[in-house]
Amino acid sequence: MINYILRRVVTSVVLMIIISVVTFGVFFMVPKLAGTNPAELYVGKSATPADVAATARKLGLDQPVYVQYGRFVKGIVAGRDFNSGPSKTHCPAPCFGYSFRNDRPVFPLLLDRLPVTISLAIGASIIWLIGGVLAGVISALRRGSILDRSMMILALAGVSLPIYFTGLLAQLIFVHNLHWLPGGEYVNFRDNPIGWASKLLLGWITLALLYAATYARLTRATMLETVSEDYIRTARAKGLRERVVIGKHAMRSVLTPIVTIFGLDIGQLLGGAILTESVFGLPGIGRLSIDAVNTKDLPVVLGVTLFGALFIVVANFVVDLLYAVIDPRVRLA
Amino acid sequence: MKGKGMATDLLASGQPASGGSRPSAPRSFLDVRDLRIHFNTDDGVVKAVDGLSFQLDRGKTLGIVGESGSGKSVTSLGILGLHRHSKARVSGEVWLDGEDLIAASDERVRALRGQRIAMIFQDPLTAMHPYFTVGAQIIEAYRVHNNVSKKVARQRAIDMLGRVGIPQPARRVDDYPHQFSGGMRQRAMIAMALVNNPELLIADEPTTALDVTVQAQILDLIRDLQEEFHSAVIMITHDLGVVAELADDILVMYGGKAVEYGTAETIFRRPEHPYAWGLLGSMPRVDRDVRDRLIPVKGTPPSLINLPSGCAFHPRCPYVGYNGIPCRTEIPTLAEGSDHGVACHIPPAERQRIFSEDIAPAL
Numbered sequence: 001m002i003n004y005i006l007r008r009v010v011t012s013v014v015l016m017i018i019i020s021v022v023t024f025g026v027f028f029m030v031p032k033l034a035g036t037n038p039a040e041l042y043v044g045k046s047a048t049p050a051d052v053a054a055t056a057r058k059l060g061l062d063q064p065v066y067v068q069y070g071r072f073v074k075g076i077v078a079g080r081d082f083n084s085g086p087s088k089t090h091c092p093a094p095c096f097g098y099s100f101r102n103d104r105p106v107f108p109l110l111l112d113r114l115p116v117t118i119s120l121a122i123g124a125s126i127i128w129l130i131g132g133v134l135a136g137v138i139s140a141l142r143r144g145s146i147l148d149r150s151m152m153i154l155a156l157a158g159v160s161l162p163i164y165f166t167g168l169l170a171q172l173i174f175v176h177n178l179h180w181l182p183g184g185e186y187v188n189f190r191d192n193p194i195g196w197a198s199k200l201l202l203g204w205i206t207l208a209l210l211y212a213a214t215y216a217r218l219t220r221a222t223m224l225e226t227v228s229e230d231y232i233r234t235a236r237a238k239g240l241r242e243r244v245v246i247g248k249h250a251m252r253s254v255l256t257p258i259v260t261i262f263g264l265d266i267g268q269l270l271g272g273a274i275l276t277e278s279v280f281g282l283p284g285i286g287r288l289s290i291d292a293v294n295t296k297d298l299p300v301v302l303g304v305t306l307f308g309a310l311f312i313v314v315a316n317f318v319v320d321l322l323y324a325v326i327d328p329r330v331r332l333a
Numbered sequence: 334m335k336g337k338g339m340a341t342d343l344l345a346s347g348q349p350a351s352g353g354s355r356p357s358a359p360r361s362f363l364d365v366r367d368l369r370i371h372f373n374t375d376d377g378v379v380k381a382v383d384g385l386s387f388q389l390d391r392g393k394t395l396g397i398v399g400e401s402g403s404g405k406s407v408t409s410l411g412i413l414g415l416h417r418h419s420k421a422r423v424s425g426e427v428w429l430d431g432e433d434l435i436a437a438s439d440e441r442v443r444a445l446r447g448q449r450i451a452m453i454f455q456d457p458l459t460a461m462h463p464y465f466t467v468g469a470q471i472i473e474a475y476r477v478h479n480n481v482s483k484k485v486a487r488q489r490a491i492d493m494l495g496r497v498g499i500p501q502p503a504r505r506v507d508d509y510p511h512q513f514s515g516g517m518r519q520r521a522m523i524a525m526a527l528v529n530n531p532e533l534l535i536a537d538e539p540t541t542a543l544d545v546t547v548q549a550q551i552l553d554l555i556r557d558l559q560e561e562f563h564s565a566v567i568m569i570t571h572d573l574g575v576v577a578e579l580a581d582d583i584l585v586m587y588g589g590k591a592v593e594y595g596t597a598e599t600i601f602r603r604p605e606h607p608y609a610w611g612l613l614g615s616m617p618r619v620d621r622d623v624r625d626r627l628i629p630v631k632g633t634p635p636s637l638i639n640l641p642s643g644c645a646f647h648p649r650c651p652y653v654g655y656n657g658i659p660c661r662t663e664i665p666t667l668a669e670g671s672d673h674g675v676a677c678h679i680p681p682a683e684r685q686r687i688f689s690e691d692i693a694p695a696l
Contacts, residue, residue, distance in 0.1 A: 230459040236415055237454075238474040238525070239447030252464050328509045329463060 001331060004324060012317045019309045024069050027302045028061075037061070041296050042100055058082075072097070096306065097299030099292075106303035110285065116186060117284035120276065121269035123200055124207040125262070132212035133258060136219020141246065143224065151216065158213030167206045167279035174202060186282055203280040207273060211265060218261065219254060226253045252326075259322050267315025271308025359428035361388035362565055363412075363533055368425035368435075370404075370411045377638040381407040383589040385425075389582070391532065394559065394566040396576030396597065398612065399586035402634045405569045408586075409535045412567075413450055414442035429533065448478040451531035453555075455538040457518035461510040461525075467494075468506030471525045478529050493524040497554060516547035520554065527558055534559070535567045540575060552578055573616045577601060585609050588635050588645035595673040605675040605684040607650045610692045628695070644678065652687070655679055 031038045039056035040047075047055075056062045059082065060071060074080060075095035082089040082098050091098045096106040135155070139148040174180045181202060187195040226232060227250055235249045236242075272286030285304060292300035324331045370382040382404040389395045397405050410416055412427055414434060427434040429450065434442055454460035461470060471490035472483065479486070487506070494502035497520040510518055519539065526534060536555060540548035556579055559566050568579055576583055576597065583600040585593040585608065593606040604610055611630035632649035635641055647653045647660040654660055658678035667674035677684060 230454060230456065231462040233410075233415065234454060234460045235462070237413055237446060237452045239443050239445070239477050240473070241443065241477075244477075249462055249465075252462070327464060328466075329511050 001324065004331070005321065008317055008320050012313050016310060016313050019313070020073075020306055021069065023302060023305050023309070024072060025065060027298055027305075028065055028068060031298075038298060041298065096303040099297050099300045101292075101295050101297045102300070106299050109288065109300065110303055110307055113283060113285045113288045114270075115188070116282050117270060117272055117277070117286065119189065119196070119200055120203050120207065120273055120282060120284060121266060123197075123204040124211065125266055125269070127204055127208035128210075128212035128215055129258075129262065131208065132215025133219045133254075135212065135216040137223055137246070137251075137254075139216065139220040140223035140227070148220075152220070155213040155216045158209045159217075161210075163206055163210060163275040164279055166209060167202070167276060170202045170206055171280065199280075200282070203276050203282060206279075207269075207276045214261070215258065218257060222254045222257055223250060226250045229253070256323070256326055259326060260319055263315045263319035263322070264312065267312040268308075270311040270315075272304065359431060361428075362391045362430055363389040363567075364426070364428040365408075365412070366426040366428070368408065368411060368427060369423070370407050370416060371422045372420055373422070374638070379637045380589050380640065381637055382411060385586075385589075385591055387582075387584050387591070387594065389533075389565045389567065391565050392559070392563045393581045394568055394579050396580030396583045397567060397569045397586060398571065398573060398576055398583060400571060400630075400634045402637065403586040404589040404637075405571075405586055406537050407589075409452065409537050409567065409569055412533075412535065413446055413452055414439070415446075444478070447474055447531075448529045449531055450533045450535065451526035451529065453519075453522055453526045453534065453536040453539045456542045457515070457522040458510065458542070460522060461518065463510060466507050466509055467513065467521045468508075471506075471521070471528055474525050475528045489528065490524070493528050494521065497521070497524045497527075497558075498550075499524070515543050516550065519543060519547075519551055523551070523554060523558070527562070530562055531564060532562075533565045533567070535569070537569045538571070539568075541570070541572070548575075555579070573601075573612055585612070588640050589637055590645065590676065591667055591674070592646065592676045593674065594667060599673050603685065603688060605673070605681065605688060606646075606677050607652050607679075608646050610688065611649075613696055614692070644676070652679060656683070 028038065037052055037056060039052050039059060039061045042059065043051050043055050053062070060068060063071075071080060075091060075093070075097070077093060079093035080091050080095050082091060089098060091105040094107055096110070098105050099109060102109060135151050139151050142148045171183075175183050181198050182195065184199070186199055189196040227246070232245060232250055235245045240249075270285075272284060272289050274286035274290055276282070277284045277286035278290060285307065289301065289304040291297075292304065365388070366386050368382055368385045369380070372379040372381060385404070385408060387395060397408065399405050407416075411421075411423055412429075412434065414437075416423055423435060425435060429445070434445070437445075461467065465473075468487065468490050471493060472486040475481070475486045475489050476483070481489075491502045491506050494506060499505050499517055499520055505513070505517075510521070513521060519542075523539075534555075539555065540551050543551060552575060555566065555568075558564075566579070568576055570576060580597045583593075583595065583597050584591050585600065585606060587608050593600065593604060593609045600609060601613070604613060608630065611628070614628035615630060617627060630649060631651075635645050635648070641648050641661075643659065643661045643663050644650070644665050650660065656679075660678055663678065665676040665678050667676045675681070675684065679687070
């Protein structure tokens with residue numbers, strides 16, 4: 001078991017290094033290949049080529065990419081200084097770069113936005129997990145019934161309808177027409193828990209609807225497959241009640257694929273739900289990344305990308321560990 | 334003696350149940366009468382079991398023999414009440430110790446299942462839940478029918494594992510099925526089936542997934558436990574060698590019907606149905622010259638949706654139309670006054686002559 005964990009840790013670290021190298025390469029090489037100098041982004045519109053070159057030198061953008069990458073990694077571990085203009089700007093560890101647009105290091109910028117994204121992801125995931133799995137189980141057990149068919153049609157609709165449609169529609173109805181929910185700015189959970197929940201509620205539901213559909217279909221398919229397994233027949237042959245056969249024996253097997261995609265979905269969402277956050281005006285990581293792209297704030301884009309990747313890698317790691325908890329065959333293999 | 338239970342009226346089962354006129358008092362511990370299990374599918378009605386009757390007493394073993402798709406396993410699941418009402422139409426009577434399981438409520442059958450009737454399945458690897466320990470699965474089987482603490486049930490599970498010959502049962506009880514070898518897994522499966530001392534044990538191809546040396550051990554184990562608990566055993570198999578060792582009676586199934594039914598002695602010494610001859614001819618035997626080829630039964634088992642007209646075996650039967658008998662048009666019945674039922678149009682005297690003159694010397 002310890003071996004298994006160690007192997008997974010090493011794999012995850014190696015994966016993260018590869019991702020950082022590739023991402024860094026893409027973000028700092030592409031402007032060069034496109035014939036623009038990234039330093040142009042940091043100087044005014046009327047800057048002379050000499051100004052651009054000077055800025056590039058100050059920021060180290062004239063260095064070969066591996067030197068820049070080395071400095072970037074060193075910054076994460078030990079912090080780093082940027083010589084912007086006359087004054088030195090210090091960026092403490094872990095330094096994922098410095099956003100001159102926001103005049104702040106990238107890492108605290110991300111940390112500020114993280115609670116919003118986490119709130120959105122956790123709330124939505126609870127709804128879709130319960131709703132999706134429950135709908136899937138009921139559908140499978142009542143296979144072919146009207147209930148099954150209508151739920152699967154709903155699931156199809158849920159998968160097909162984009163967030164910017166359902167989200168805007170929901171806002172129009174519940175916020176602007178019915179006034180059931182408040183509009184306005186996002187508030188912290190600590191400051192105003194009810195305001196926090198009512199601001200997030202529509203986002204949770206819309207996002208959950210999208211995912212619940214996938215979970216319902218997956219649960220239904222896995223459940224149908226599982227109930228035809230020999231060990232389910234054995235469970236019935238033992239004289240177990242149907243409730244136990246389904247709730248204990250079948251659900252245990254159905255959970256495996258659910259845990260897998262759940263881990264990946266959560267990992268992905270923590271990297272920012274761009275559409276949902278934009279539609280509902282939630283200042284999370286997704287919004288940060290969109291704003292950074294629009295303002296060509298490369299350090300932030302890089303930071304968001306690496307953060308997103310980190311969440312997915314960590315989620316994968318956790319899923320692998322959960323596998324070992326769920327399936328004893330993995331533990332010993 | 335078994336012959337008593339196999340009177341003419343019970344064997345005359347070719348025609349559908351006409352309702353009401355059959356004798357009501359069951360004669361044996363297990364008395365199956367005119368059991369029919371039909372499945373509605375998109376392609377038509379699958380008549381998996383179509384008018385099957387047999388009896389079985391405590392302490393006795395019935396072997397049900399036939400090819401894949403002959404209805405053996407469907408029969409056993411039918412006795413256990415494991416067919417879904419939405420998919421299967423089950424009719425007939427299954428009397429267990431004076432109680433008709435077909436007429437009983439689902440909840441009543443569930444309470445009997447695993448307690449008075451238990452089943453051993455073919456492949457113990459897929460038949461045990463991979464995520465629960467062997468012990469947990471046996472404990473669960475015990476506690477669902479006995480109101481005891483986990484500790485008591487665990488001790489019972491350890492005892493049962495020891496009884497079926499698993500070494501160090503107190504340690505192995507916490508192992509998962511995949512940590513057991515094939516033979517040990519089948520022993521654990523048997524321990525689970527026998528944990529409530531069932532009076533009727535149905536073993537569905539219990540040795541098929543095992544290698545030959547282990548097969549013999551498992552069969553010995555089932556026989557020993559049967560003697561100890563005095564249970565009735567139904568042994569379902571396509572392997573005549575297995576029933577030769579264990580069975581008191583043998584029922585040969587073909588296309589969802591019984592084609593020959595008698596004591597093991599009768600079926601092995603003087604079988605009368607051409608299909609039983611085929612089965613015997615295709616069985617490897619140590620007393621036969623190894624250079625002799627086995628004689629297969631030609632053709633393939635029939636589709637249960639479109640059974641051949643008349644005798645379902647007629648397309649594969651070498652004696653079809655023998656002396657002008659109506660194989661293609663009339664369904665033969667098991668009707669027979671003796672303790673030996675044969676569903677074949679060839680007159681009994683002729684069958685016996687064909688077997689002793691043509692078939693027996695070649696076996």
